[in-house]
Amino acid sequence: MREIRLAARPDGWPTDDTFEIADVPMPTAGPGQVLIRNVYMSVDPYMRGRMNDAKSYVPPFQLGAPLEGGAVGEVVASESPDVPVGAFVVHGLGWREYSVTEAARVRVVDPAAADLSAYLGVLGLTGFTAYVGLLDIAQFKPGETVFVSGAAGAVGSVVGQIAKLRGAKRVIGSAGSAEKVSHLVDDLGFDAAFNYRDSPVRKQLRQAAPDGIDVYFDNVGGDHLEAAIGSLTKYGRVAMCGAVGAYNETSAPAAPRNLALAIGKELNLRGFIVSNHNRRMPDFLAEVGPWVREGRLQARETIVDGLENAPAAFIGLLRGENTGKMLVRLS
Numbered sequence: 001m002r003e004i005r006l007a008a009r010p011d012g013w014p015t016d017d018t019f020e021i022a023d024v025p026m027p028t029a030g031p032g033q034v035l036i037r038n039v040y041m042s043v044d045p046y047m048r049g050r051m052n053d054a055k056s057y058v059p060p061f062q063l064g065a066p067l068e069g070g071a072v073g074e075v076v077a078s079e080s081p082d083v084p085v086g087a088f089v090v091h092g093l094g095w096r097e098y099s100v101t102e103a104a105r106v107r108v109v110d111p112a113a114a115d116l117s118a119y120l121g122v123l124g125l126t127g128f129t130a131y132v133g134l135l136d137i138a139q140f141k142p143g144e145t146v147f148v149s150g151a152a153g154a155v156g157s158v159v160g161q162i163a164k165l166r167g168a169k170r171v172i173g174s175a176g177s178a179e180k181v182s183h184l185v186d187d188l189g190f191d192a193a194f195n196y197r198d199s200p201v202r203k204q205l206r207q208a209a210p211d212g213i214d215v216y217f218d219n220v221g222g223d224h225l226e227a228a229i230g231s232l233t234k235y236g237r238v239a240m241c242g243a244v245g246a247y248n249e250t251s252a253p254a255a256p257r258n259l260a261l262a263i264g265k266e267l268n269l270r271g272f273i274v275s276n277h278n279r280r281m282p283d284f285l286a287e288v289g290p291w292v293r294e295g296r297l298q299a300r301e302t303i304v305d306g307l308e309n310a311p312a313a314f315i316g317l318l319r320g321e322n323t324g325k326m327l328v329r330l331s
Contacts, residue, residue: 001023001024001025001026001027001096001097001098002021002022002023002024002096002097002307002308003021003022003024003066003095003096003097003307004019004020004021004022004066004067004095004096004307004310004311005019005020005021005022005064005065005066005067006018006019006051006061006062006063006064006065006067007019007020007063007064008063009051009052009053009063010048010051010248012248012249013248013315013318014048014051014248014311014314014315014318015315016311016312018051018311019067019310019311021307021308022066026098027098027099027100028077028100029077029078029079029100030079030100031079032079032080032102032103032104033078033079033080033100033101033102033103034075034077034078034079034080034083034089034100034101034102034103034106035075035076035077035078035098035099035100036071036073036074036075036076036089036091036093036098036099036100036101036106037073037074037076037097037098037331038071038072038073038094038096038097038098038099038330038331039071039072039073039074039088039116039329039330039331040071040072040073040116040117040120040327040328040329040330041069041070041071041094041095041120041307041310041327041328041330042069042070042071042094042120042121042124042126042325042326042327042328043069043310043313043314043317043326043327043328044069044070044126044154044317044326045242045244045247045317045318046058046242047061047067047069047314048247048248048318049247057273066093066095066096067094067095068092068093068094068095069092069094069095070090070091070092070094070120070124070125071090071091071092071093071094071095071099071120072088072089072090072091072109072116072117072119072120073088073089073091073099073330074086074087074088074089075087075088075089076098078103079103080103082103082104083103083106083108087108088108088109088110088111088116089106089107089108089109090106090107090109090119090120090124091105091106091107092105095307095310096307097307097330097331113289113293114289114292114293117301117303117325117327117329118292118299120325120327121154121299121301121324121325121327122158122288122292122297122299122325123285123288123289123292125274126154126155126158126325127158127284127288127299128274128277128280128281128284129155129241129274130155130156130158130159130162130217131158131162131280131284131287131288132272132274132277132280132284133155133159133217133239133241133272133274134146134159134162134163134166134215134217134239135162135166136272136277136280137237137239137270137272138215138216138217138237138238138239138270139237139268140163140166140168140214140215140237141214142166142167142168143167143168143169144168144169144214144215145168145169145170145171145172145209145211145212145213145214145215146159146160146163146168146170146171146172146213146214146215146216146217147171147172147173147174147205147208147209147213147215147216147217147228147231148160148163148171148172148173148174148216148217148219149173149174149196149216149217149218149219149220149224149225149228150174150175150219150220150242150244151173151174151175151184151190151193151219152173152175152176152180152181152183152184152323152324153219153320153322153324154322154324154325154326155219155241155242156173156217156219157184157188157298157299157300157324158297158299159217160173160184160188160189160190161188161189161291161297161298162288162297163215164189164190165291165296165297170191170192170209171189171190171191171192172190172191172192172193172194172205172208172209172213173190173192173193173194174193174194174195174196174201174204174205174220174224175193175194175195175196176195176196176197176320177195177197177320178195179323180193180195180323181193181194181195183300183323187298187300188298192208192209193208194207194208196223196224200223200227201223201224201226201227202223202226202227202230202231205227205228205230205231206230206231209231211233212231212232212233212236213228213231213232213233213236214232214233214236214237215236215237215238215239216228216231216232216236216237216238216239217238217239217241218238218239218240218241218242218243219241219242219243219244220242220243220244220245221240221242221243221244221245221246221253221255222243222245222246222253222254222255222256223245223255224245225238225240225243225255225256226255226256226257226258229256229258229259229261229262229267230258230261232261232265232267233265234265234266235265235266235267235268236265236267236268237267237268237269237270238267238268238269238270239270239272240269240270240271240272241271241272244318247318248318299324299325300323300324300325301324301325301326301327302321302322302323302324302325302326302327303327303328303329304316304326304327304328304329305328305329306328306329306330307328307330309328310328313326313327313328314326
């Protein structure tokens, strides 16, 4: 089988030389384990941080070792009575055609209830991140105005829709192209959206939310966070999910320069790691699952075919070439 390894740690933007593809022997399942033929794998912004040799909430990728990430596939051999052959499972060993892992570390999913790809996106950690970040971290309440950066991406697009379904007064999103802006408003029901490349974010946000915002869901950081701090109302809240705008920078970010406003406004800026909130997964599936099945919550995907194209898909994700969830189809 084939796997993608980390060949070199990137300085700035990853390149083709960051990755290498290797042919390795087919693994076998040991006691309590399952062998999985991967069907889809996920590429996500957080993976960029794991390419650095730095201490973080998750260990860095190792040079010469296969990368890791969310994947969904079919169990083709099992040494566990709990997960039979033929079951479809979500697990964390993507970037390879076949994976072996402990049966206790997989989640069985139903391919008849939703497309397999959805379990890596809107019904997986992507949607769960949006749900926890908006409702638990930002403490969103009906009647509030919400601003989402990177709103056409996998997480951001779900955040805005959940806010609307939960009774937001107004939902505003930023994106990187006119096409994505139209998608947010015309397809996903955002009340307003703007292209952050057109003019300063603070100016466009002020125009879209003249009365200010109550909640900011931050996927970008930098100038977006600075603009949000300026527009947040008294006691406003920020869910700090990511800072993709700075992931490939080699110098410290200049913004936010107005952080002192958080004192007088008594703002709450809180980061979070979604895996620390797994107790909320049943609530998430019970609420969001019906919305997806009924078509009330849309989830666009950008799919790249072939394991060999996973590095290009990942780099494209960092450049904003995706709309919705970026996935690689392996078989």
